[in-house]
Amino acid sequence: MSTRRDPVTAYVAALEKTLRGPRRATDRLVTDIREGLTDTTDAYLAEGLSRHEAADRAVRDFGPVRELAAVCQRELTLAQARETARAAAVSVPLLLACWFLARGAVGGAAAPVALLAVLALLLAAVVPALTTGPLARRLPAPRALPRLVAWASTAVGTGMGAAVLGLGVAVCLTGEWALTVPALALAAASHVVMGGAARGSRRCLVVR
Structure with a gap:
């Protein structure tokens, strides 16, 4: 049984930990990003990648957490x-x-x-x-x-x-x-x- 953590879950958790702002706005923004990552992962799954590989590539497509957090934080501020x-x-x-x-x-x-x-x-x-x-x-x-x-x-x-x-x-x-x-x-x-x-x-x- 694999103990590797899902890249999407880890990415979203790291992003959410970084952001500061109104709770409702933060939750909505994080939900949108999670859904975007899930859709991208599904697209890579359809190409034949494994679940972990698809999720890992989706995370790379979204870029480093620090860079995405900077964009999100502007909106939340x-x-x-x-x-x-x-x-x-x-x-x-x-x-x-x-x-x-x-x-x-x-x-x-x-x-x-x-x-x-x-x-x-x-x-x-x-x-x-x-x-x-x-x-x-x-x-x-x-x-x-x-x-x-x-x-x-x-x-x-x-x-x-x-x-x-x-x-x-x-x-x-x-x-x-x-x-x-x-x-x-x-x-x-x-x-x-x-x-x-x-x-x-x-x-x-x-x-x-």
Whole structure:
């Protein structure tokens, strides 16, 4: 009984281990590549090669994992940028509500939250426009876009983390529980939403 590992299985496993991006997009891309390898293997089987020889030749046709991963990662990095933009879109109303409540409790000290809301709104509006739709068909997405998205989303997430701490202090100093506690909860929710998206974007940058 042969103990040799199937070349297609090994190739796909190595590729999947290398890629970083949204789970659904990654699974879809890996599935497409696996199906392509299977079809190529079947074509070589029809020519009379053995199963292992056919699979090995199919893998060679697809090229080194590193080269294919570089192409795939570009697509997944843009997909992660879109995921981050969607997270920013969810965060915008949370941030605006947080700013409104915090403004009533701490006045002008709530201004940074409004700035974070503007930054999140820009992410939510600009990234999809540059990566999907008519504009994306006319112009390629800027190569620096994923990096800008990663660090802008990190700024929003970190800023809201700081806002959570600041609002916690404000509760103790002002006693404005009715306004400050809901604002704190909204800031925490925004931090969670943007923090996860920002981590995903930064992970994509590491393997590019």
